[in-house]
Amino acid sequence: MNAIGIGSVHCLLPDERVPVADLPELARLSDEELKFAEQAGVETVGIFPDTEPTELAARACRELMATQEEVPDLLLHIGSRAPDVLIGSDAGKIAHLAGLDGTFPFTVDGLGCAGSSAAWGLGRDLLLGDPTRKSVLITYGSRPTAADRVRRPVTVIGDGAFAMTLVRGGRPVLKAHRMEVDSSFHDLFEVDYKHRPWSQWREECTDNDRYSFELAMQSRNRLGNLVDRVLADAGLGQDDVAAALMQNVTASAYDFYRISLGLPIHPVCATHLAEFGHLGPMDVVLNLDRLLARGEVDPGQHVLVLSNSPVAAWTVTLWEV
Amino acid sequence: MSESTTERRFVAEDVETELKQFLEKSTKTSWESDTDLFADGGVSSMFAMELVVHIERSFGLAIEGPDLRIDNFRTVNDMTALVLRLTGSDAGE
Numbered sequence: 001m002n003a004i005g006i007g008s009v010h011c012l013l014p015d016e017r018v019p020v021a022d023l024p025e026l027a028r029l030s031d032e033e034l035k036f037a038e039q040a041g042v043e044t045v046g047i048f049p050d051t052e053p054t055e056l057a058a059r060a061c062r063e064l065m066a067t068q069e070e071v072p073d074l075l076l077h078i079g080s081r082a083p084d085v086l087i088g089s090d091a092g093k094i095a096h097l098a099g100l101d102g103t104f105p106f107t108v109d110g111l112g113c114a115g116s117s118a119a120w121g122l123g124r125d126l127l128l129g130d131p132t133r134k135s136v137l138i139t140y141g142s143r144p145t146a147a148d149r150v151r152r153p154v155t156v157i158g159d160g161a162f163a164m165t166l167v168r169g170g171r172p173v174l175k176a177h178r179m180e181v182d183s184s185f186h187d188l189f190e191v192d193y194k195h196r197p198w199s200q201w202r203e204e205c206t207d208n209d210r211y212s213f214e215l216a217m218q219s220r221n222r223l224g225n226l227v228d229r230v231l232a233d234a235g236l237g238q239d240d241v242a243a244a245l246m247q248n249v250t251a252s253a254y255d256f257y258r259i260s261l262g263l264p265i266h267p268v269c270a271t272h273l274a275e276f277g278h279l280g281p282m283d284v285v286l287n288l289d290r291l292l293a294r295g296e297v298d299p300g301q302h303v304l305v306l307s308n309s310p311v312a313a314w315t316v317t318l319w320e321v
Numbered sequence: 322m323s324e325s326t327t328e329r330r331f332v333a334e335d336v337e338t339e340l341k342q343f344l345e346k347s348t349k350t351s352w353e354s355d356t357d358l359f360a361d362g363g364v365s366s367m368f369a370m371e372l373v374v375h376i377e378r379s380f381g382l383a384i385e386g387p388d389l390r391i392d393n394f395r396t397v398n399d400m401t402a403l404v405l406r407l408t409g410s411d412a413g414e
Contacts (some may be wrong), residue, residue: 209359213391216366217373221385256367260374 004124005170006319007135009289010064012056012161013276014046020156020277025148036152041251041270045149045158045277053080053141054090056161058097061139064163065098072103072137072165074126076119078281079109081145082193094139103137112309113247114179115281116140117317121177123166139163142279146191146201149277153211154189154310155249158277162285172292172303172319176233178226182218185210185312211310219308220260226316227261227304234302234318238263242301242321243291247283247308248273257306266291281307288319297321323388323407326381330410336380336401343375344397354397369394380404 020026020042026034048056057077065071075098077091084090091105111118116138123136141161149157166174188211191201205211231237244263246254251273254265268291272283279286284305297303299321307315337354344352347368352358372394377384382404393403405411 209391212366213359213369213394214389216369217384217389220370220373221389252365252367256370259367260370 002169003173004127004166004168005173007165007167007170008064008068009164009285010060010067010162011282011286011289012060012063012163013286014048014159016049017044017046017275019044020150023149025150029148029150033150033152037150037156039251040156041273042156042158042277043274045156046160046275048143048159051143051159052084053143053161054084054093055097056141056143056159057139057163058094058141060141060161060163061094061098061100061137064137064165065100068165070135070167072100072135073133074123074136075100075103075105076123076126076136076138077105077107078115078119078138078140079107080141080143080280081112082191100137110311111181111281111313112311113249113278113281113283114307114309114313114315116284117177117281117305117307117315118179118313119281120166120174120317121179121315124174124177127166127168134167136166137163138166140281140285142282146203147199148202151203151278153205153208155278158279160276160279160282160286162282162289164285171299172288172321174317175302175320176230176318177315178230178233179313179315180222180226181314182222182312185215185310188215188312189310205310215310215312216256218312219314220256222314223257223306223308223316224261226314227263227306230304230316230318236302236318240302241304242297244304244306245269245284245287245291246306247278247281248276248287249278261306263304263306268294292321322386323382323384325408326383329381329408331380331404331408332410333401333405336404337397339379340376340397340400343372343379347371352397354401356397357395359391359395376400376404380408382407
């Protein structure tokens with residue numbers, strides 16, 4: 001049986017980019033929030049006006065599928081932090097808008113930025129679990145959950161969407177994958193949506209100390225252990241890693257993980273953070289796609305992708321190019 | 322689980338002195354033993370990591386799991402108690 005790898009990737013990003021300094025919400029932010037926005041490492045964010053995450057994801061799927069012959073067996077949608085509709089199906093909406101007749105859609109949810117990596121592992125397992133399946137399509141659309149794009153103390157949100165397939169015999173090959181959560185962090189961030197209109201939604205960190213200290217320290221330990229275990233699974237060591245990628249939240253996060261894990265994070269991540277802001281689970285897909293497009297990593301070399309999220313989910317995935 | 326990687330035992334005064342020297346060097350500020358480092362919310366994740374790594378290396382510890390609660394690191398007194406507990410130095414003669 002062929003190993004599972006990437007069939008194709010399509011990243012959808014807006015032509016229109018707005019400097020963070022020009023975001024209209026800055027006029028009503030606190031001094032602390034303004035300082036965070038200035039120092040996060042985000043210079044501009046891409047904006048798709050007047051749309052929904054599901055519509056962006058559907059467009060990414062439609063544009064990717066226009067280049068493909070195979071209809072995917074499964075559509076694995078990474079859920080937005082707030083669904084477009086309650087009771088209805090965002091995954092079904094995406095499949096319908098993308099014209100994916102015959103594809104079974106469902107959503108992976110509750111893992112924040114770690115959603116893509118979790119979907120990679122799940123998609124691989126679903127292909128390995130049923131030899132008749134040929135392709136899993138994974139998608140996500142990024143738009144702010146609350147009214148603001150500045151999410152102190154986490155990041156600044158940009159718009160975008162991706163669609164990618166996992167197939168048998170694809171490349172890069174998904175060599176090893178592990179993930180963990182600490183579910184006690186499930187309510188570290190919240191939006192009170194039941195008692196306020198959307199225009200008044202505000203994301204709140206319920207405990208800044210817990211975020212900047214306890215989650216950071218847990219992330220250092222958890223990701224360090226996961227990196228060791230994933231590399232051991234593949235029979236490799238840190239010297240065998242050609243490049244390490246992670247999600248794009250703040251510029252200081254790259255230093256934090258470089259120092260704590262001893263792994264230099266490839267500069268393509270910081271470039272995307274500065275240009276597009278944080279795109280949620282899309283970050284690692286964009287970073288991997290653009291890194292490979294640059295041709296800096298040769299066939300047979302390995303790329304390590306790290307993810308973590310404010311809901312305390314950690315994933316490490318090793319790809320062989 | 323946290324663990325001690327050394328057989329060494331420590332006395333509270335030595336631990337406090339060592340921690341205060343580190344904090345003064347890192348923050349350019351003198352700290353009392355009971356001052357809350359995190360009171361103004363200005364401590365970055367990077368500083369937190371430097372602090373934890375320094376304690377681990379100075380006292381031969383690997384601090385993990387529930388011991389990584391911020392309340393164990395709020396003051397020099399709290400950190401001293403953690404070091405003494407994890408190294409077994411608080412067990413008496």
